[in-house]
Amino acid sequence: MPDPLSQCYLNGEYVALRDARISPLDRGFLFGDSVYEVLPVFGGRMFLFREHFDRLARSLREIRIENPHTHEQWRGILEQLIARNGSSDCYVYVQVSRGAEFGRNHAFPVVAVPPTVFAMASPLPVFTDAQRAAGVSAITVEDFRWGRCDIKSTALLANVLMKQQALDAGANEAIIVRDGEVMEGSSTSVFVVKSGVVATPPNSHRILPGTTRDAALSLANNVMPAEIRRISTDELRSADEVWISAATRDVLPVTSIDGAPVGSGRPGPAWLRMADSFVKLRQDLAGTPAYTP
DSSP: OOOOOSEEEETTEEEEGGGOOOOTTBHHHHHOOEEEEEEEEETTEETTHHHHHHHHHHHHHHTTOOOSSOHHHHHHHHHHHHHHTTOSSEEEEEEEEOOBOSSOOSSOOSSOOOOEEEEEEEOOOOOOHHHHHHOEEEEEEEOOSOSOTTSOBSOOHHHHHHHHHHHHTTOSEEEEEETTEEEEESSSEEEEEETTEEEEOOOBTTBOOOHHHHHHHHHHTTTSOEEEOOOBHHHHHHOSEEEEEETTTEEEEEEEETTEESTTSSOOHHHHHHHHHHHHHHHHHHTSOOOOO
């Protein structure tokens, strides 16, 4: 991934990222007691801002942290962050922890402490022409994560280990399976295409609701039937096409799983239509006027 851009936001101030400091007693650092959000920016315009920050608000509610800002306040903070970094195309990472208290106590602080609010921007990864022609590879891994994957928590050790397992195998992503069913990728949502129909697993406590996934489903509905349903590992392996989606990468074609080709072993025609739809969506967003409340 590209290096982050130089300016960040920390607890009400814009500072150089290299100078940003938090307490070692911050509960996000000690316990992973924090949540986060990632959203792409095209032409200086945030993509699916409302949907991403609805999800952040939900994650905060689920772990009982009061949201420190309204949607409009969040929007203003991030618009300034994007402008200060002078980047029209980037992605923004936002993290909110329960804050810092003196000591290391597992239970919530008896006296409420201010949450720690952090945001930074980074250049969007580039999907090269060679990758577009070849697609990406994946392995399958059995699910060993905690039981509330629908919360976008920073406690991502299991996901980190799964991603590294994929990289060690020479693959780009780990597709998580549980009791013979497909869940999601270590940092992506998963789709399968069979006989002209695209399908993706339903949201549950085992799956993070994907904003890019929802955008892809909306785009797919314009050109092909789309379903939200359970997907077996047998379906994954016999699919004509497999895609993964993420905020920083749109939708990518998976052309091999566990060393075996998916379909023809090349990006398929359904994905090519989807990729073109996302390019147009980006261009349309970049061409819209700046947001006004």
